[in-house]
Amino acid sequence: MKQLKYNKKKLRVCIIGAGYIGLPLAIAFSKKKINVTLYDINKKRIETLKNNFDYNYETKTSDLKKLDKINITHNLKDIKSSNIYIVTTPTPVKKNNVPDLSYIIKASQLVGKNLQKNDIVIYESTVYPGLTEQICLPILEKNSKLFCEKKDFAQKGFYLAYSPERINPGDKKHTLEKIAKIVSSNNPKISIFIKKLYKEIIDANVVIAKNIKTAEAAKIIENSQRDINIAFVNELSIIFNKLDIKTTEVLKIASTKWNFLNFKPGLVGGHCIGVDPYYLTHVCKEIKYKPNVILAGRKINDYIPTFIIKNFIKLLKKKKIIQKKVIIFGASFKENCTDIRNSKSIKIAEDLKAKNFDIDFFDPCIKKKNINKFKNVKNIKSNYYSAAIFNVSHKQFYKIDIIKLKKKLKKKSIIFDNQNIFPSFNSDFSL
DSSP: OOSOOOOGGGOEEEEEOOSTTHHHHHHHHHHTTOEEEEEOSOHHHHHHHHTTOOTTOOSOHHHHTTGGGSEEESOGGGGTTOSEEEEOOOOOBOTTSOBOOHHHHHHHHHHHHHOOTTOEEEEOSOOOTTHIIIIIHHHHHHHHTOOBOOSSOOSSSBEEEEOOOOOOTTOSSSOGGGSOEEEEESSHHHHHHHHHHHHTTOSSOEEEOSSHHHHHHHHHHHHHHHHHHHHHHHHHHHHHHHTTOOHHHHHHHHTTSTTOOOOOOOOOOTTTTTTHHHHHHHHHHHTTOOOHHHHHHHHHHHHHHHHHHHHHHHHHHHTTOOOOEEEEEOOSSSTTOOOOTTOHHHHHHHHHHHTTOEEEEEOTTOOOSEETTEEEOSSOOTTTOSEEEEOSOOGGGGGOOHHHHHHHSOSSOEEEETTOOSOGGGOSEEO
């Protein structure tokens, strides 16, 4: 790209990170006959993709067969000729809920060492407002020995952009091409350029944000807003359980009003909703503001696994059930997907195991025999488990005959339906 004019044939896109975001992006660009390289530091991930296998089970079989059209690599030499770099590395939090920037920092160093004049770097990772320009940009400049051109196509430096990912794992309806896309840059002309780039693969609207900071903020509040809304109904569930009122019945009646927001109680995990608010609260410390509502929502949602366990043990004691063999339905962080990152269902299993419970999982969406050292059984043994806990609402679970399941459990047993999959009279507890 000696002259930065949009020319589809001259685009050489390199995507850093072959996970839930990077792989769909690479496939989408490849379908539009754009030269694309998919890079990941994980050699196992690269080798499995080269064999047309996605162990995240998020990719269509038809798309897996087309992976040979993508340069899939863990060799840094293969990315040198790229002129557009899209960073899709994860941005998790550490145990103390402080942002873990190690992945995005390493990715920035890697890209910086390969940058040439007029190249464009686009970040898709979720970050707090200001991070792209405050943290990533200096790393790119240091490692490339180039500067970021903010005004024009000067052909002396590189260009910086941010376009937050909006992919929803397990969602077959709201796919990449159907979700509106936000694009931004600290160079207005680059914003227009990358809008054209993403319009190649996005059928929905592509919107230009005023600046990078605004785009970062828009992304971070998407999941923070959802976290707060779920926290509200989770707190209602805690209150209604103490009042012996069925939360589902309350929500059903309340939703008859046209403007009632339809949220339901449940476990909040995953890489986004349970993490992003901590990125927003982190930046609040820098501006010396305590975000009361956001932190309150996080506190409630983080408490729900403990609330479930307390009620579970309380009911076992009430029914005088001594046997501690438990089957948990669902290990992923949400329904109809295989992603177990920050799974609160696994958190519940680990906490129960620490209390000497014998835990197995039943998760038909996950093909692995073991999930974080727990067995993922294919068939439920009769007269073996004294309790069944439904933590995830996989579509397969709605087909379960709850009466037959009860007969498979021990005579003295309980069913915890934390996702309200079955009518309330068929379970001993529900949120």
